[in-house]
Amino acid sequence: MTSFTPAAVNPDEIGHEMHRLVAELYPICRSITGNGVRETLRLVQKHISLAIHEVPTGTPVFDWTVPKEWNVADAWVKNGRGERVIDFQRSNLHVVGYSVPVRRRVSREELAKHLHTLPDRPDWIPWRTSYYNETWGFCLAHNRLADLTEDEYEVCIDSTLVPGHLTYGEYLLPGETTDEVLLSCHVCHPSLANDNMAGVALAVALARHLAEQPRRYSYRFLFIPGTIGSITWLSRNEAATANIRHGLVLACAGDPGPLTYKKSRRGDAEIDRTVAWVLKHSGRRSEILDFSPYGYDERQFCSPGFDLPVGCFMRTPHSRFPEYHTSADNLDFVRPEALADSYTTVRAVLSALEHNRTYLNLNPKCEPQLGRRGIYRTIGGTDAAASELAMLWVLNLSDGRHSLLDIAERSGCAFEPIRRAADLLHQHQLLEPVTTTPGAANPRRAV
């Protein structure tokens, strides 16, 4: 079993641990409901004490209804010699997700109507689903079609599509306040590594890290089937959404492409500005995308009735890598170093959120004499000048109305030196944190 040692902060080590978890979860045949999701959540439970929720089929969830539960034991197409020419046991992508049970002989022409291939990528098996339209089908590599020369085939999909449950996992890490950071990933894809298991591994690694840290915020992790899972969670937890201050949907977090952040619907929420600032100062190529109502579960979290400050953290967006939803999204496509990079970046984002406070300069009439207090030029090293500049910016803008993120943005400094400067000035009683009430004209001192 993969073990996330709390001390594993070495990027190499954490990347390999995350990759091992992806590899452990990869073979499971998942869908939006069914035993594959349960098995996945039980494996995640070995790392974090996840609560598993079961919501019955037929439960109304806003404009939707929790669907029937789907499970599949086996599926194949056999030729006249009884050989499996398409075999679910070799790849769970071969069966169209949510296929109704079928077992009969069909002509080659009829079979062809139920086959899906990718002519442009003839070696890859596509992944297809039919959640809300009851049908059956198989997916296969396009170059295997030529093997299907017989007039008749026997097809079998040994599946069940019956009333059951939708299953999701939830893990709440309480902090000093009930204000929450929501971190959500999807658990509904079968053997696809980047699109979805990399997000799961990232969420698990972050949960393990945060559990060891002092936390101002509470952190809520969701492991849910895409779309119907977030709709179901929102419908059952509408009141709890009032506590969500920031959120990220974690998806496609393990491919070798550069980091990408898709902003929340608000566009200028603290999470949007924080991720943008961390990426800008990361020294690596990255991209910020505006919100669009297409993508992962941010579509639901950012629907107008909720409009939560939830963005989407990814590497290459789903529409931009050809391996997306094919057998080529495999364990080789996901790289330990990319997983580690996603992990350290989101950690930096969460750390910035934790420390983004607003302070009041307690000596606001002219600059305080820092040398007398022994804090001018006390931060050694080559970045001493930058640290001093950060201190001057923090002192100047800490009028109770500018957060540390505001100061970082206005000064052009990275967040960390601004935060360190504020910590030092706070230690020397030159700053005091204030609490700001949204819209209040006068900030109050923290009690």
Ligand SMILES: [Zn+2]
């Ligand atoms: Zn997907």
